[in-house]
Amino acid sequence: MEGKGLERHDDNAHATAMPKRARWGVVVAVIVVLALAAQGIWSRHSAHAALERDAAHAGQTSVEVVHPQKSDASLDLVLPGNVQAFLDTPIYARTNGYLRKWYADIGAHVKAGQLLAEIDTPEVDDQLRAARADLANAQANYALSRTTADRWTDMLKSNSVSKQETDEKVGDMLAKKATLDSSRFNVARLEKTQSFQKVFAPFDGIVTARNVDVGALIDAGSSGGPAKELFHVAQADRLRVYVSVPQAYAQQVQAQQTAYLTLTEAPAKHYPGKVARTAASVDPTQRTMLVEVDVDNRNGDLLPGAYAQVHFALGAGSAPFTLPGNAFLFRPDGVKVATVTPDNHVKLVAVSLGTDFGTRVAVASGLQGDERVILNPQDSIVNGAPVRVVPPKKDNAGGGAASGTAATANANADGASSGKAGQ
Template sequence: MKVEHGITGSRSEKPSFSNPSRHHWWIILFALVTVIGVVISGILPRIQARATLRKETADLAVPTVSVIRPKQSAPVEEVVLPANVQAFADAPIYARSNGYLKRWYADIGAHVKTGRLLAEIETPEIDQQLRQARADLATAEANLNLSRITAERYADLLKTDSVSKQEADNAAGDYAAKQAVVQSARANVGRLEQMQSFERIYAPFDGVITARNTDIGALIDSGSSGGQRRELFHILQPSKLRVYVNVPEAYSQAAKPGLTADLTLSEFPGRRFQGKLVRTANAIDQATRTLLVEILVDNPTGTLLTGAYAEVHLRLPTAVSSLLVPANSLIFRSEGLQVATVSDRQRAELKRITVGHDFGSEVEVVAGLTGNEAVIVNPPDSLISGQTVRISQNPGPEEQPNQKGPQK
């Protein structure tokens, strides 16, 4: 009985020897799974982060650009040019005879009419010469009268053969000579009377006296004897003004007589004075490469002062409508002047252009663009043709198309 019990007890204890081994394998498996999970949970985010970083790096490598559409220039360009305001008539007044200033009648700022007496000059030498010339004329006329009577008598005596024909001819010749002497004396009197009239200085036209360079008792030298003559008065006519403008050669074909022009002056802020282009020089100045034009401005009240600096606003018609692009869209490279455009495939394309006028913030493009391109503003220096770009979704206010061209 004891033996059986022992045998039975030993059989019943065999399963207890296999349980620790099986439990050990489960622990190993669990630990392995745990390690794998930890490894995966640690490496996988890094892999994802690297992939994300690569993607972001690739996205950042694609430049984001702002684009605009080229604008059509206006059919009329307003060109602003510097100019000087001049009087329609402007003249210095000199003396024609020598002497001393007796009296003056107009000072600076005086408004005078044509023919008004401005000054008188004392010329005693001319007065004496005139009196002598008149006396010589009287003598010549008396001799002429005697010669006429003598010639008539000899002609009557010749009819009765009381005198020879030679004597009659001598009398007739003397009469003709005396006539010439009288004419010479009259011409001399007229010359001196004209010189005496130069003692009085008159205004040549309606205007304003702007300078008086003499005074009573001053010695006046006309310069006829080689002396240095001096301007006595200066007069100008401010009711009409001439404005001379040098128009650049690029606008010379559009600057034609009949165009209207506006004047602006710093002393009249906000005001414009209208004028009209009346004539041009019809020739380009080789030194300045400009065309001289004249603008006539009415100034009945004398508001505008001669000699003032002004800016002339000329509205010149354009022969061909051109395109305008921002100046900061230009690319300066060895290949020439270019702009960058964006194609439908979001790729950059560099196009060579020919520019016309430079308006500061904008430039005129006369060749190289059709007007339908999306032009990149502020393109990167490293931009090349075929490079992928991304168009900004927030265009600036300067990128709005179909606006009028600027004023020049």
């Protein structure tokens, strides 16, 4: 009996332990399910939040910004220039004939008075000989008439001849004197014409063209035909550079102002010059003022007739700031710039423009200097639009970051006459 009691007690204990283990298993399973469910919900919420952040980030426009630049440094105005020799002269013949010989070819350095060519002029030689014969005849006639007039004047004192006859002899002498003077002038004229057989250089320079050869017919144009250029001589140790300065800058370019030239083939080399003179008036057709810049070219680096870019250093004027030309918005209600607020939203600011220097434009009013101005703003940009500021590209980084940097005006065909300031 005692043994049966013990078995029954063990069975009851075992039956009690089994439900406890089962309950703990269920609890653990529920906890695992809840943890998995919470993890799924949390991951989905995180993905949704990340998606919302990405959508908000994508909805912001990426912009590059620059700060207004102080315009206390001089600004560089670049305009196309026409390089010409200081003296540039075509050499024509003054007499007709045939070219006997030439002594200078293209590229030859000649001195003033140096013989360039000789012209054979047989007709002029014959005319000169005939004129000299006429001169000798006139001299003989005048000598005889003067002797006769003197004799009749002496005889008139003793009343051996009449006053009328004496006056006739004196008048004949005066007529012979006029004929003699005419013959002398004719001989002198033909001698000068004959001297044109030799063609001389008018100044020190370089022969840039030779258009005749030995035996060529030389026509000075006296026979009605077109005169032919024999040589072309240029003095290139000093150059004149003519520039058409737009009306917007005409008042800022003055005589004795310094300038320098650059060439396309050697952009790093500067050739100093000085403004020699200005037209002091604006061409009513082109709205430009003609300016002459003289450049020393004794080393021969510059060639007459070349194209060059002329740089003028202009003062910044009264405008305190400058911005790149691609930072402005031209709206019906005026010129504006798009700035970025501290919370990265767009704020449109109205500005007044000063002088247009090509790649940079002076801002007369509207800016404080600490604004972040958007480069290349979209035409559709509006106030309050969210934006994201990105680092500027290398080609834009120098557009307005460095203070005191000289801006370079575009050397376009119109000479940048009004640029963006006049749009």
